[in-house]
Amino acid sequence: MAAKADATNNAWGYALAAFPDGEFGADPIRGTGNGTVMWDTSVHHPAGLLQQPIALTIREGRVVRIEGGSEAQQLIKFIDEFSNGKNDEFDIELSIGFNPKSPLTGMLRTDKKHYGKIHTAIGDDHKDQLHVDGVTRKPTISINGKTIVEDGIIKIPPLDTWMSGR
Numbered sequence: 001m002a003a004k005a006d007a008t009n010n011a012w013g014y015a016l017a018a019f020p021d022g023e024f025g026a027d028p029i030r031g032t033g034n035g036t037v038m039w040d041t042s043v044h045h046p047a048g049l050l051q052q053p054i055a056l057t058i059r060e061g062r063v064v065r066i067e068g069g070s071e072a073q074q075l076i077k078f079i080d081e082f083s084n085g086k087n088d089e090f091d092i093e094l095s096i097g098f099n100p101k102s103p104l105t106g107m108l109r110t111d112k113k114h115y116g117k118i119h120t121a122i123g124d125d126h127k128d129q130l131h132v133d134g135v136t137r138k139p140t141i142s143i144n145g146k147t148i149v150e151d152g153i154i155k156i157p158p159l160d161t162w163m164s165g166r
Contacts, residue, residue: 022099022113031061033090037120039134041104042111045078046071049106054134056122062088063122075132083123083130092121092131096141096149098159111135116152 040053052069066076079087095112102113112119118139123129138152148155 022102022115023095023097023119025093025095027092028061028094030089033058033061037090037134038136039120041117041135041137042106042108043071043075043134044108044132046074047106049104056090056134058090061090063090064088079123079130079132084128087123087129087132089124089127089129090120090122092124093133094118094120094141096154098154108133108135116149116154118149 035058037056037058038053039056040050042049043054050071052071054066054068054072054075056063057065057067066072095118097111097113097117097119098115099113100115102110102115104111104114108119111117112133112135114135116139117135117137118141119133119135121131121133123131125131139149140147140151141149154160
């Protein structure tokens with residue numbers, strides 16, 4: 001018996017991967033995120049490569065401030081216009097790209113898969129909030145005192161050697 005090979009041909013009825021492949025992620029522990037995240041590559045809105053970074057100030061897993069130039073103002077307006085209620089939950093997802101051949105295009109589909117980039121998100125779509133992803137170009141991520149990404153270089157074997165000599 002033959003079966004159709006399809007990303008949506010599964011028990012859940014939805015796609016299991018978005019191409020190009022090349023990211024791994026986790027849901028952070030809710031209510032624990034603190035600091036500043038700089039989206040400096042691309043976001044869902046406005047489209048294209050960002051001209052100026054968008055800074056998100058995070059306190060206890062919630063966005064308390066969005067700052068930046070005109071693109072940050074466009075994002076704020078977009079969230080205000082299309083979100084149901086508060087759209088301030090930040091600790092929804094954090095994914096690290098590991099595909100060295102995924103180009104930076106200004107489109108999230110490829111940008112978030114690029115080696116050493118991260119994408120994070122605001123808005124919990126399970127609570128009817130508008131879900132917005134953003135990409136950070138050269139992040140440093142430490143978990144429990146262990147650095148896993150430093151200035152966009154992944155420090156976890158075997159991914160730590162993929163960009164050697166490039």
